Amino acid sequence: MSAGEGAAAVAGRYETVIGLEVHVELATKSKMFCGCPTDFGAPPNTQVCPVCLALPGALPVPNEQAITYALRASLSLECRIDPGCRWDRKNYHYPDLPKGYQITQYARPLAREGCLRFTAADGQERSVRIRRLHMEEDTGKSTHEGMPGGTTGVDLNRAGVPLIEIVSEPDLRSPEDARLYLQALRTLLLYTGVSDVRMEEGSLRCDANVSLRPEGSEEFGALVEVKNMNSFRSVQRALEYEAARQAAALDAGERIVRETRHWDERRGITFSSRSKEEAHDYRYFPEPDLGPSALSEGFIEAVRAGLPELPAARLARYAALGLTPYDAGVLVADPPLADYFDRMLAAGAAPREGVALLTVELLGRLNAAGVAISDPRCRVRPEQLADLQRLVGAGTISGKVAKTVLEEMLASGEDAQTVVARQGLQQISDTGAIAKAVAEAVAAHPQSAADYRAGKRQALGFLVGQVMKATRGKANPSLVNQLLEDALREG
Ligand SMILES: [Zn+2]
Numbered sequence: 001m002s003a004g005e006g007a008a009a010v011a012g013r014y015e016t017v018i019g020l021e022v023h024v025e026l027a028t029k030s031k032m033f034c035g036c037p038t039d040f041g042a043p044p045n046t047q048v049c050p051v052c053l054a055l056p057g058a059l060p061v062p063n064e065q066a067i068t069y070a071l072r073a074s075l076s077l078e079c080r081i082d083p084g085c086r087w088d089r090k091n092y093h094y095p096d097l098p099k100g101y102q103i104t105q106y107a108r109p110l111a112r113e114g115c116l117r118f119t120a121a122d123g124q125e126r127s128v129r130i131r132r133l134h135m136e137e138d139t140g141k142s143t144h145e146g147m148p149g150g151t152t153g154v155d156l157n158r159a160g161v162p163l164i165e166i167v168s169e170p171d172l173r174s175p176e177d178a179r180l181y182l183q184a185l186r187t188l189l190l191y192t193g194v195s196d197v198r199m200e201e202g203s204l205r206c207d208a209n210v211s212l213r214p215e216g217s218e219e220f221g222a223l224v225e226v227k228n229m230n231s232f233r234s235v236q237r238a239l240e241y242e243a244a245r246q247a248a249a250l251d252a253g254e255r256i257v258r259e260t261r262h263w264d265e266r267r268g269i270t271f272s273s274r275s276k277e278e279a280h281d282y283r284y285f286p287e288p289d290l291g292p293s294a295l296s297e298g299f300i301e302a303v304r305a306g307l308p309e310l311p312a313a314r315l316a317r318y319a320a321l322g323l324t325p326y327d328a329g330v331l332v333a334d335p336p337l338a339d340y341f342d343r344m345l346a347a348g349a350a351p352r353e354g355v356a357l358l359t360v361e362l363l364g365r366l367n368a369a370g371v372a373i374s375d376p377r378c379r380v381r382p383e384q385l386a387d388l389q390r391l392v393g394a395g396t397i398s399g400k401v402a403k404t405v406l407e408e409m410l411a412s413g414e415d416a417q418t419v420v421a422r423q424g425l426q427q428i429s430d431t432g433a434i435a436k437a438v439a440e441a442v443a444a445h446p447q448s449a450a451d452y453r454a455g456k457r458q459a460l461g462f463l464v465g466q467v468m469k470a471t472r473g474k475a476n477p478s479l480v481n482q483l484l485e486d487a488l489r490e491g
Pocket of ligand 1 (some may be wrong): 031035047050160
């Protein structure tokens with residue numbers, strides 16, 4: 001059964017209940033409790049010190065930048081902050097965890113009771129409650145690559161990198177909504193600047209809890225945890241598969257077992273896995289080397305005041321300018337694109353016409369050339385694109401000619417005005433000049449003129465085309481229409 005067929009099997013009979021646990025690597029220069037760098041891709045075990053190697057006597061010191069970032073994320077998710085949050089030890093033994101425990105927050109997380117609003121698959125605004133957001137340190141990585149047969153290598157560069165874990169309540173009701181929530185969370189974190197949130201590089205990782213219950217039932221079914229989903233698309237696919245698998249089992253009268261399952265991207269299935277966590281009692285206890293935090297009201301408020309305009313506020317601002325929800329969504333999901341648009345607005349572009357010029361004309365050409373909007377190879381600055389839009393708005397050039405001008409601007413880096421003046425592309429709104437072209441077109445095509453007079457309206461379109469051709473597309477189209485109708489009526 002494919003994931004798509006699965007969704008159909010679930011629909012109407014079972015309700016899918018999903019909660020997500022998301023780990024995000026913070027974009028600090030140094031680790032959570034030591035000064036080691038956090039750069040991605042360095043040779044194994046070159047970014048380590050006595051603290052993150054867990055050598056005897058080494059003591060952790062919390063990274064203030066990491067706490068600031070975690071706080072930014074918490075506040076942007078509208079969470080309640082615990083100023084006296086605490087560190088705990090989570091005990092388990094694994095080769096990539098040199099201390100034999102991970103420093104995390106268990107009983108007193110940094111933040112609780114937040115929410116994230118996003119646009120669901122049905123186009124409706126939905127709110128998912130955030131149960132908690134806590135800070136912790138990352139583990140190292142085990143690898144088999146390039147190791148002699150049967151042995152495992154351990155790279156501790158990642159050990160101690162600061163993470164936040166964001167746990168949602170089980171408020172999601174479809175795999176597609178789970179993907180949309182995750183994308184909205186990524187956009188929000190991108191705005192706050194706390195992480196580069198790249199799922200492919202592992203700086204955003206997502207585990208999901210999924211269960212089914214009969215439509216209309218209030219009780220939750222047995223939870224299955226799904227791991228190893230490495231892209232937004234695979235989150236949706238894995239959850240669709242898993243919901244369908246559970247529906248088939250329930251239909252066959254089986255009980256769902258509470259377990260952890262891994263997503264296999266290539267085969268498109270989840271499979272049961274006895275993970276290291278399962279049979280474990282973590283024996284959490286307060287970290288004796290670190291006291292409770294004492295975040296002052298002033299510090300928290302300073303971080304709150306430093307938050308930029310967040311996606312929801314930006315969406316609302318664009319809606320008030322008259323942009324469609326689709327256009328506003330395209331801009332907001334891509335911060336550099338939205339920044340570009342804001343600079344166009346500041347330079348006097350009309351919002352609705354400006355967004356079309358930006359997302360359809362400019363972006364279409366950049367995408368075809370494989371150039372990003374923030375790339376210096378994009379030679380059209382926002383202020384220049386705003387000028388181009390204003391030339392169209394003022395009737396100096398037609399919308400059709402604007403496309404030609406834009407191509408020239410992209411190639412040469414010149415201003416719209418320069419291109420228009422040099423190539424003589426100003427729209428002809430001079431009645432005399434157009435009337436002359438109209439008279440010539442009517443004289444050259446007497447049959448079309450006769451057809452129009454006999455009631456064939458489509459003959460007018462042909463004659464308009466002839467006039468536009470004669471004026472190299474520069475004639476003001478509404479003037480052409482008007483003068484042609486006048487000429488034909490008189491003739
Ligand atoms: Zn270190």
